Amino acid sequence: MVLEAKHLRKVFQSGALLKKGQEKVAVDDVSFQLKTGESLAIVGESGSGKSTVARLVMRLIEASKGEIVWQGNDVTKMSDRQLRQHRQHIQMVFQDPFASLNPRMRIWESVAEGLRVHAPELNQSQRQEKVADMLERCGLSASTMQRYPHQFSGGQRQRIGIARALIVKPKVLVLDEPVSALDVSVQAQILNLLADIQADMGVAYLFISHDLSVVRHIAKRVLVMFQGKVVEEGSVLDVFTKPQHEYTQNLLAARPITHPSEREDIV
Amino acid sequence: MLEIKDLSLAIQHQETATMAVKNITLTISKGRVLGLVGESGCGKTLTAQAVLRLGEYQGIERVNGDILWHGESVFDMSDKRLRAMRGGQVAMIFQEPMTALNPVFSIGSQMVEVIRLHLGLSKSQAKEHAIHYLKDVGLDEAEELLNQYPDSLSGGMRQRVLIAMAMSLHPECIIADEPTTALDVSVQKRIIALLRKLQKENNLGMLLVTHDFGLVAEMCDDVVVMYAGEVVESGSVLDIFDHPAHPYTQALMGCRPEMVKEGESLTVIEGQVPAPGTWPKGCHFAPRCSRASEACQIKAIAANAWQDSGHQARCIHVQEQA
Numbered sequence: 001m002v003l004e005a006k007h008l009r010k011v012f013q014s015g016a017l018l019k020k021g022q023e024k025v026a027v028d029d030v031s032f033q034l035k036t037g038e039s040l041a042i043v044g045e046s047g048s049g050k051s052t053v054a055r056l057v058m059r060l061i062e063a064s065k066g067e068i069v070w071q072g073n074d075v076t077k078m079s080d081r082q083l084r085q086h087r088q089h090i091q092m093v094f095q096d097p098f099a100s101l102n103p104r105m106r107i108w109e110s111v112a113e114g115l116r117v118h119a120p121e122l123n124q125s126q127r128q129e130k131v132a133d134m135l136e137r138c139g140l141s142a143s144t145m146q147r148y149p150h151q152f153s154g155g156q157r158q159r160i161g162i163a164r165a166l167i168v169k170p171k172v173l174v175l176d177e178p179v180s181a182l183d184v185s186v187q188a189q190i191l192n193l194l195a196d197i198q199a200d201m202g203v204a205y206l207f208i209s210h211d212l213s214v215v216r217h218i219a220k221r222v223l224v225m226f227q228g229k230v231v232e233e234g235s236v237l238d239v240f241t242k243p244q245h246e247y248t249q250n251l252l253a254a255r256p257i258t259h260p261s262e263r264e265d266i267v
Numbered sequence: 268m269l270e271i272k273d274l275s276l277a278i279q280h281q282e283t284a285t286m287a288v289k290n291i292t293l294t295i296s297k298g299r300v301l302g303l304v305g306e307s308g309c310g311k312t313l314t315a316q317a318v319l320r321l322g323e324y325q326g327i328e329r330v331n332g333d334i335l336w337h338g339e340s341v342f343d344m345s346d347k348r349l350r351a352m353r354g355g356q357v358a359m360i361f362q363e364p365m366t367a368l369n370p371v372f373s374i375g376s377q378m379v380e381v382i383r384l385h386l387g388l389s390k391s392q393a394k395e396h397a398i399h400y401l402k403d404v405g406l407d408e409a410e411e412l413l414n415q416y417p418d419s420l421s422g423g424m425r426q427r428v429l430i431a432m433a434m435s436l437h438p439e440c441i442i443a444d445e446p447t448t449a450l451d452v453s454v455q456k457r458i459i460a461l462l463r464k465l466q467k468e469n470n471l472g473m474l475l476v477t478h479d480f481g482l483v484a485e486m487c488d489d490v491v492v493m494y495a496g497e498v499v500e501s502g503s504v505l506d507i508f509d510h511p512a513h514p515y516t517q518a519l520m521g522c523r524p525e526m527v528k529e530g531e532s533l534t535v536i537e538g539q540v541p542a543p544g545t546w547p548k549g550c551h552f553a554p555r556c557s558r559a560s561e562a563c564q565i566k567a568i569a570a571n572a573w574q575d576s577g578h579q580a581r582c583i584h585v586q587e588q589a
Binding site: 213 | 306307422451452453455456478479480481482483484485487504505508518519522523524525527532533534535536539
């Protein structure tokens, strides 16, 4: 086992969206285990708390309760220094790769950032070499590494985002809707890339998505979240073919049809 | 009812014009839903916006061709005539319902304004009218809703408000640009059902712009597939789903995750869509096409290079694969 979340809870206090004294339980008693090299998906609709779980796991926000156990250590209790070291093992890929790349940095610099922290012994040309290898691994020509993010398409930017996460050789990638902003043909390219990388590097994926057909394709196990709670979990096969919870059943029933003949009121 | 004829559009940017849409022809008929399908940047939204001449504000220029509304060219319309057509006869529903509503006015004041403008009703009549249409789209607490502001509504409710707003003006035709893309799946399903019901009941013509084949399967009677500024294939929805002819359509349909079995990798189209200004001379898809021959690269391929009773494709290699 690589990573275990135990009884995670996140309560948002009054802030931008909440009136004074108001509380919002975004994540309530969420537990799961992620094993080496496996893909675990979290599905749910907007507001279900799935992205909050991703951010808790990364410790981008602090949990109100619960533990995140990594190799026997509780991530929620790590000092800043320990956390920085820990981030070598767990990296994140975001939905909008443009928003997550600094527009003023050449892409090789963005990709190399993790190396500055986790491999400080490398000099610039060694770093560049590693970045070039990783970009090539992610399907981008190394000759593009001096360019800026705006010179790339959405799919290419997501490849850059993946390269940046992988450069420190993490054991876990947390992917928050990594293909939702992409066209279906580009989505297919990225999903295949993720499958190749997993087979190659043995990295485990925590894959957050609202798209059931994508989840079915990429993950073996799935958690279904609704209003902050896990309402169902199991193998993708079981959950998709024999959903137990009413919410999962409704979610599956709402899946888009794949052929006009499935229309309910075909004329 | 609405005809787009051989329309080409160019993007004006710092003295240079780049062709973005090339020789589009399509027809929207009363009571039918036409899907305009393609990936980002293929020109589908530009084409749809051109119907109401909305692109002109963003430096989109007509190069050639025409758009006829009941035989009248929209490019020859006076501003007054154009304003009456926008919303009144041809309504538009956008992808992002938040940006389409004004955040500083209540739902009621926005609806009453357009209803009075287009239908000439009094304020209280317009209010009644708005309530009727809000209820019609399933917003039962319409009276209270009139006093609320867009930010207090969910995405699905906002989209319903926009649909109610569109329907309240009795349009003959609706242009819907990715109307469900920003919504959760369960909300999508309900909005699709609502649009279908309204379209059928009112015998509306509809141009549905989308990249989502699920939505096409749910709603469309006819489909036009665009790639890199051109129409590559058109036909009935069953033609497109059961016998896609153009290699691009076939490849695009094959990319969907539900098309492969567990453990298989997805079918991909290698490379990327060429940006406007970098289109190849011949078939725009040729550089990515497994069937491309020399003939595909030499000169442009006709839109009806292959045809079979109403189904046509811009491809000279269709027969070979049958």
